Amino acid sequence: MWLMTTRNRPDACKALIDAMTALRDVPEFAVMIDHTEADALAYAGVPWPAHWHVHISDDHLEMAAAVTRLIEMYPGQPFYGLACDHARPATKGWAAELEISAGDWNVAWPNDGWVKGRRPDRPWMPRICGAVVLGGKLVQTLGWAMLPGLVHLYIDDAMEALGDRLGLLRYRPDVLVRPDRPETTGKPYDDNAKRIHKGVAYTANDLETLKAWRDGEGMIRDVERVSQASGIQPIDTLITFACVKVGDRYDAKWVNILLDMVRRHVPGEVKFRFVCITDDPEGLADGIEVVFAEQGLRDWWAKMQLFKPDTFAAGSRIVYLDLDSLVLDSLDEILSYRGPLAMLRDFYFDDELGSGVMMWGVDGSTRDLWTDWVLSGEPRLEGGDQAWLLRMRPNAIRLQDVYPGKFVSYKAHCRVAIPDGATVVSFHGFPKNDEAPEAWVKEVWKIGGVGLTKARVALNTEDSVILDNMRSASKRSLRWVRKCVSHGRAAVLVGGGASVADHLDEIRSMAANGADIFALNGAAQYLQKNGVAPKYLVLVDPREANARFIDNDPAAHYLIASQCAPEIIERAIRHTHDPDDFGSGDDITLFHLDVPGAEAHKPPLADACWCSTTVGLTALGLVYMLGYRMMHLYGYDSSYREGRLHAYEQMLTEQEGRQIEVWCEGRSFITSPVMLKQTEEFQTASSMLADAGAVIAVHGDGLLPHVARTMANRRNAAPEEKAA
Secondary structure, X not given: OEEEEEOOOHXXXXXXXXXXXXXXXXXXXXXXXXXXXXXHHHHHHOOXXXXXXXXXXXXXXXXXXXXXXXXXXXXXXXXXXXXXXXXXXXXXXXXXXXXXXXXXXXXXEEEOOOHHHEEOOEEEEEOOOOEXXXXXXXXXXXXXXXXXXXXXXXXXXXXXXXXXXXXXXXXXXXXXXXXXXXXXXXXXXXXXXXXXXXXXXXXXHHXXXXXXXXXXXXXXXXXXXXXXXXXXXXXXXXXXXXXXEOOOOOOHHHHHHHHHHHHHHOOOOOOEEEEEEXXXXXXXXXXXXXXXXXXXXXXXXXXXXXXXXXXXXXXXXXXXXXXXXXXXXXXXXHHHOOOOOEEEEOOOOOOOEEEEEEEEEOOHHHHHHHHHHHHOXXXXXXXXXXXXXXXXXXXXXXXXXXXXXXXXXXXXXXXXXXXXXXXXXXXXXXXXXXXXXXXXXXXHOOOOOOOHHHHHHOOOHHHHHXXXXXXXXXXXXXXXXXXXXXXXXXXXXXXXXXHHHHHHHHHHHHHHOOOEEEEEOOHHHHHHHOOOOOOEEEEOOOOHHXXXXXXXXXXXXXXXXXXXXXXXXXXXXXXXOOOOOOOOOXXXXXXXXXXXXXXXXXXXXXXXXXXXXXXXXXXXXXXXXXXOOEEEEXXXXXXXXXXXXXXXXXXXXXXXXXXXXXXXXXXXXXXXXXXXXXXXXXXXXXXXXXXXXXXXXEOOOOHHHHHHHHHHHHHHOOHHHHHO
């Protein structure tokens, strides 16, 4: 049954009937003339179709009460179609098409051709306007078609909110029903537009009624009632996976791959949605729901929209993943989480939060994260969105506490092997997924990629050999590095950066004054050629080719990581005379890196050394372990100078040879993903060592020295300058 209420608009009713008659498509209607009988005489000239049922109210009801009265008069209908007197059907078969789409439980409405009536978060889906059909069982189960308490306004908002929550919305863009409204025609507004019911303005009342129902228990009860009667699973009891793609750093491929990884690892019985907040939906795969990013929210601040009250329905369960996340294994256990906002614990600083993975249920407390941010003037804190979240939720649940071992860092945990039990790998900072050299990353991070079990099989040959190298080294009768007490001597660590050529005299002077020179990789041979005799050569890279750095006996002692190829150790043995007597002359000492999977191969007399992604950063932890607290760094440029990455000729790896431009504190540098990653990790490593009593002086020029000086300037700034 189609229903219509009308008041003081007989001409509009005539135009509606004319439009349907022209299509030869006039369905059965029940009409309520919402006025007293005397004033209803104006409708006497309307050519009501013979099969229509026209009623006159005995009082001024207004729209919601008038529709409710009609439903009471015509109970148990298979559907209830609501048409405003300003509706103008323009598609033959319009009514039947909408009735079919509505079925028993759905909410179906046509294309109204009115661009301004579209939802800002879903511009492809117009708002309900001149006509809508509600499934008969839906109305009968709810006990209403007009939300109780409403007078006239926000009726469509209530329908859309309920339909959104239950997945009942059925928009028909192929069925056109135009609205003959002042907004679309330019005609003047009539008295009905004054929003007065019996002398009382009802706009505020209707808005408060809608909010109280939508944000309170009313909507939850109605959703449960319909769900139980229909067997329809509410969308917000599904898991909603969310991501953010704003700006130019990530293209659609990152979103599509993340969706593909989620699909691989969500159990088959679990239903989920996948939502992307973005400023550019082009290229996104089917199955990705788009929420358009708020204007002015760029980079990580776009994440704040996740908590905006109208982004997700109340009660929704959200799992947020950064686009640089890697999903390795079944998400079944993680998806059982039903607690309050949970975030990552920072992988380096226990008191900090990470927003790379977040889980929460949408309620007033999470929506306040947005509201309070807006009321505070949308502050852009140093540290980004997670700095604001830490300020507002310092006691947020840490995901690593709830699911130990499930959330890991690529940089902190995946250097040698994938940790047992890892489910999500975070690629915070650099390198990103597309820059990581490991074969297993490439096998996982692609459409149709593999999961954890196959990723382990797909480990880079180098990665799989590393543990064998450690096992082999542990059986050698060589000295191992042990922790030493602080002794007061200074360590000079020399890398291969181009700027080291500018400081050879300084390095010679430091050596002459008793400092110990630690040369890294090819820097030892470079120093040797320039008249500087390094005390130590430090080797960490496991590749056999790096045995060449030992040629010509460039140092008095060799400090070699146990992960290095056996050929490197053998080459060192051939170049030394007394490998078992540390400190007496030519010498070899092995050190064991503290990486996942390595503990089983650590000799009893070895202490595990802190490990990073480069020999330069690993050497910092090594010399600290050997008792040095004063460290001078040369050749740690981490960037190109006049097209050269090193002060000497050296073949570059694929990752070293890839050039990118970065800006830091007003300066531009050409670097590589590996060197950029080293610079980023240096900030954390140097701060940790400084807290442990080390003093680090970085000499030379380049990206890393520039960052080090910036860090020092900030530490030394006056309190008021820091605040500024």
